[in-house]
Amino acid sequence: MTAGQRILSVWWPQLAIERWAKTNDLGPDAPVALTVEGTHGLVIAAVTKAAAHSGARVGARLTDARALDPSLINVPADLAGDAALVGRLARWAARWSPLVEIDGRDGLRLDITGVAHLFGDEAALVEDVRRRFAALGLSSRAAVAPTPAAAWALARFSPSPARGEELAVLLAPLPVAALRLSPQSVRTLERLGLKTIGALVGVPRRSLARRFREADNPLDALDRALGRKPEPLIATACEPCPRSLLRLEEPATYPEAAAQALEQLIPNLVGQLEQRHLGARRLMLIGFRVDGSMAVASVATSIPSREAKHLQRLLADKAAALDPEFGFDAFALEAEWTETLGAAQESLVEALSGTRDIARLIDRLCVKLGPERVRRPRARESHLPEQASDWVNAVSSLRGAEGDAAIQKRGKKLDCRASLAMTARPQRLLDRPEAISVIYATPEGVPRRFVWRRVVHDIDRVEGPERIAPEWWRAPSKCRLRDYYRVEDASGRRFWIYREGVIGDGRGGAPAWYLHGLFG
Known part of the structure; x- marks a missing residue:
């Protein structure tokens, strides 16, 4: 254990079900279980409160849970989507620490050594973490300890860790599962009567080590929790956003400087986007003034784009409006929001779909009128006429092409009778x-x-x-x-x-x- 080290562990116990609840059409009181494939059938990975009240438990088989409640609704768990969300949260958590580690599928561990004073103290930092994740719709638990293993155990198993107590005293009443052992090792320890971490302290090490493999040795896990053995954090790989920088030899005081800088910044940025197979959704132009202040202009696109002429046209007016004041000495163009964009070809012999032209028109209208004044219709999963569609911001996270594909997919599911009824709807x-x-x-x-x-x-x-x-x-x-x-x-x-x-x-x-x- 490094002297003075402080580790913050953050756990989202309901991350999968809370993420699913944001995009589902079922009511909050629906008995829903998210399931994954197990050795002997579907296994429950997460449940709603209604499903938990009816007897469904994480880790149980779906067939057993439905024997208790036949109305239980089965929804396949999206493990890849949950992992992607945790990755985004890890990058976002860099606001609290320069070293963030993804801890499984539902947590993070942050090295907050020497940074807690920036938020007041450790208690204020933990409260800020909980408050910000609550604003995102995620319930969380957090704990601070001198070692990563102890922080993990306290965040998941301690109801309210007291401050100022020794680490061994805090860990003693916790169950042996808090040492992050395999289920088989936990069952073995419980059969031996060793149900808490405190009970392990007085056991001879040799006699206990013979019963377990090295990877599942509870004494090694205890040493890691108490800091007797090192457990370094592995920082989350975070690739920086594509960014183009231009430094000026002399400060530019004329208003056209920012627009002229775009002619050099955009080709460089487009080259980076092509290398990484990305398309820009939001661009930010920053002008650095000689007095240390900055002037910022940003635009968003309705679909990913790395077309130099289109991006130049969107940013030209906003760049010209930047005030140089005492002069700009540098410019930066950053794609702060990107999406995957591979090479594409519309067609050689057929008529073009027009999707890109519509997207360019939407982008120009948003720049001229403001994004809040440009909206597009969106189909919804509802057979009630007034709820079958609504209006959303034209520049949104759902791309137009994907929305059209979703509408076509839903349309194929309609039977002939429903299709005839739809054609008779009023204009x-x-x-x-x-x-x-x-x-x-x-x-x-x-x-x-x-x-x-x-x-x-x-x-x-x-x-x-x-x-x-x-x-x-x-x-x-x-x-x-x-x-x-x-x-x-x-x-x-x-x-x-x-x-x-x-x-x-x-x-x-x-x-x-x-x-x-x-x-x-």
């Missing part, structure tokens, strides 16, 4: 259905007359109904089904109306009528 859909008064011959019959915005419409033709059930996995149990009708009034105007609910369905009073869209 204009109201943002919110508006209540109307309807006269009909029988409670379950077709409408004959309705009043919308104080105007009476006599119905001449009716098509329907098209029944749409409520989304029971999202909506509460009191939501009612809908019967949609395509109607035409005496003047030839066509409307899309629906009746919400059926008499006697037990979900409210009389059915209500709404107008949802207009044809033509």
